[in-house]
Amino acid sequence: MISFENVDKWYGNYQALNQINETVGKGEVVVICGPSGSGKSTLIRTINRLEPINAGRITVNGIDIHDKSVNVNRLRSEIGFVFQQFNLFPHLSVLRNIMLAPMDVHHVSKIEAKEHAILLLEKVGLANKAEAFPAQLSGGQQQRVAIARALAMNPPVMLFDEPTSSLDPEMVTEVLQVMKQLAHEGMTMICVTHEMGFAREVADRILFLDEGVVLERATPENFFTQPQHKRAKKFIADIRHA
């Protein structure tokens, strides 16, 4: 469904991604982890063209996303993206946050958008917060709304960029719960996260990234119990002791 072929990305003289070759199939859940600055966020952000690449090819459903014929807005509307900082629209109510893109991009009627939004809020357990504003919600609630907002476009794939990293510990679970549910429903997901429990439970594959290179590619069980690369070993030891 998503494939990387020899993808390189440079920030000036610094190489952020180095010869990435990877394929993610439909319904797969892939977790990307690695130390800070390893390029994992950059990698996930290249998929919806939030970050341009310098060399190589990325295809989504067989279509080269950098092809001239590709409408970037259309491409993005079919890829859900969840940010570390939630990025809810603070001037809009929770319901409006979710309804906005379907109405503006897919030209869904207001009634339909609202019905769908309420359904999604029920799914993430926040039906009672429809009229609240983002500022009135906790971090965990905001992130669940952000997930609902992304789901409102009915994307076949969801990308998560450290969705729980800026949350207080007690709010991490509620967000992971929603993500696990999505994974069990068969959503194709790529998640940048260090949540080992989540990775163990739902990930099909873990990619370990360091300095823009995929150093290790393994099932969660193998990755956490017998990492091969010495930097992966150190990384796992570090997050265990954190």
Add this chain to the structure above:
Amino acid sequence: MLQILQDYGILLLVGQFPDGPIGGLALTLFIAISGLLCSFPIAILVGVARTSQIKVIYYPVSALVHAIRGLPALLIIFWAYFIIPLVLGRTISGIATVICALVVYEIAFMGEVVRAGVESIPKGQVEAARSLGMSYFKTLHRIILPQALYQMIPSILNQFINLIKNTSLGYIISVNELTYSAYQVNSQLLIRPFEVYFLLALIYFLLCWSLGLLIFQIEKRIKIHRQISTRSI
């Protein structure tokens, strides 16, 4: 001074209205408000263009902003006075001339206010909107401008205060606004310039000062609003 106010107060307030053309403070406010209303939409375009990544948009608009900012408002009024009839092929009223000149002057400054407002919106807002498939213009319209304009209200009112004071330059092309009215009063009285111009100063001051108070109140509200919206992050 009270005597002056009694004799000429109406003249300072509304000019010869309703028997003749409107003037005085009323005209000053009319010019300032029209100037604000006309320059505001253009200033949004200018401000947004100033944040553009597209060079053929960014450079010409920036050059325009720098040029206008580098000129005294009075000079722009002179230019408008001579150029507009040439361009249009007919004369326009002094009031229209002053409004045109002040609009040109204001779009440079207000445009910068808009630019600052747009740039103050966190990048994540744009990324979130674009990730949902919203176009640049929809993002601007639905996400950036509503947030930016709200934060900009104090700066816009501040610009409005400047605008009010700059209307006094209409005096130079005999537009019958407040300063010109005071000048007329002074020429009739001849011997009391200090009192007349003190009165003039007082009127401008009270107007601008009360707007300043309004700005302060609005800033307080915006600050509270911001604290609420950053509290839980």
